[in-house]
Amino acid sequence: MRAEARTPLDFLPDAPMATSTVEDYLKQLYLEQQQAHAASLVPMGKLAAAMGVVPGTATSMVKALADSGLVTYEPRSGAKLTKGGEQLALHVLRRHRLVELFLVKILGLDWSEVHAEADELEHAISEKVLDRIDALLEHPSVDPHGDPIPPAKGKMVGTRQHSLLDCVLHTPLRVARVIDQEPAFLQFVNRCGLTPGTVLTVKSREEQAAAVSITIAGKATLALGSAAAGKIFVEPV
Amino acid sequence: MRAEARTPLDFLPDAPMATSTVEDYLKQLYLEQQQAHAASLVPMGKLAAAMGVVPGTATSMVKALADSGLVTYEPRSGAKLTKGGEQLALHVLRRHRLVELFLVKILGLDWSEVHAEADELEHAISEKVLDRIDALLEHPSVDPHGDPIPPAKGKMVGTRQHSLLDCVLHTPLRVARVIDQEPAFLQFVNRCGLTPGTVLTVKSREEQAAAVSITIAGKATLALGSAAAGKIFVEPV
DNA sequence: TCCTGCATTTTGATGAGTCAAAGTGCGTAG
């Protein structure tokens, strides 16, 4: 594979260009770290599963990343991004999410299919092209799934959101984010009309049934299992 | 490098997915074949130079391509695309040129810089995205340099064009194509206002001086050496 | 014909990324 024309590591003076594989590991590490919302270490097993490789592969890649100063690695415990690694991961995530929005808004693809497309494109887009896309979309702050787009510079501001599992009942709320990239699930969300922006009310939550009942825009009533409900995040209208 | 999500070789039933390196070799082979406008073999030296690798690398890659049935290889003479290889090469070229036009028309990049960008993107674009771009651009037939965009299906129709070196004199002609991807040259063409679409007249051609004099849109007069003049192609107004 | 020059081919090595399978270490159940 020949050299790739992408983001240099401005902060690591003359580091070798990150390959798309390196970018993918960093991105995944970032996402895992977020999800395990502590500043804890991501175990190799989790990372390997997320990357679709055997554990041994993750171990050796992470050791290489540690040598490049992109992660800190604690044998038999896990890894976590360094300042520099996180910066690069956010760069990749920014490309990914801007591309997703671009594919939906400009090219008219369905939100259920853009994740896979963006996974490829995020490694091929130059800073210049990215800037044009960002401008064309008028500097958006969230992608089609409601995931925040990291800004070109500066930290992301994380507003804590509530899922359908822990939001207030009997109050109109707006769908802000759907945390799942599975096309099948996203298409289901489409069919129910639960896409970001939709206003709904949670009617009831049955702990033992592990289900919630919601009313969408005052019309249809729908039951969701807690697995699905936990993926839908809402904010006050 | 992980698997890539792109054009399968529909015509070669269950062939392995072409890597972006393979795509690049095929594309280059196609371009070299065109340029040496006979159906002759492309020597390894030429191919290696075009690909920016040492000759030995080209030899071994071409042997691999021959094993996949994408080229026919004549040791110590050269290689040429098979039917299947040409089909794939045209696919790649279509992606490349549609992306170039997209970058200029939709994202507003300068035509002098899109070639390099497209070289990266052409390997990351899925059929679906390509179709959307094609539709958005209203099924264009040429890219920003005037190079023909291979159609999704069917052969390219090759209209023979004249360069400033062999066109008629004293007759208004329209610039149709500029065959050079060097940003510096393209920017020069920009400055002179010789971009595709411009109407000009060739005033004189001095064989011994290896130069031609042209008048652009009835105003400015300009002298071009034959190297440059040979890169500008025109068609009757 | 013989020889030389040069393009081409071969050979051996390298780096990235991966897997299979064997080895290791640590928490916890007994």
Add this chain to the structure above:
DNA sequence: CTACGCACTTTGACTCATCAAAATGCAGGA
């Protein structure tokens, strides 16, 4: 306190694409 199981690490091998440098072969000049 010991041992088991499971997560993690190591090892060896493989593929792809590449280079450096040595070997080869052909075309043309003497």
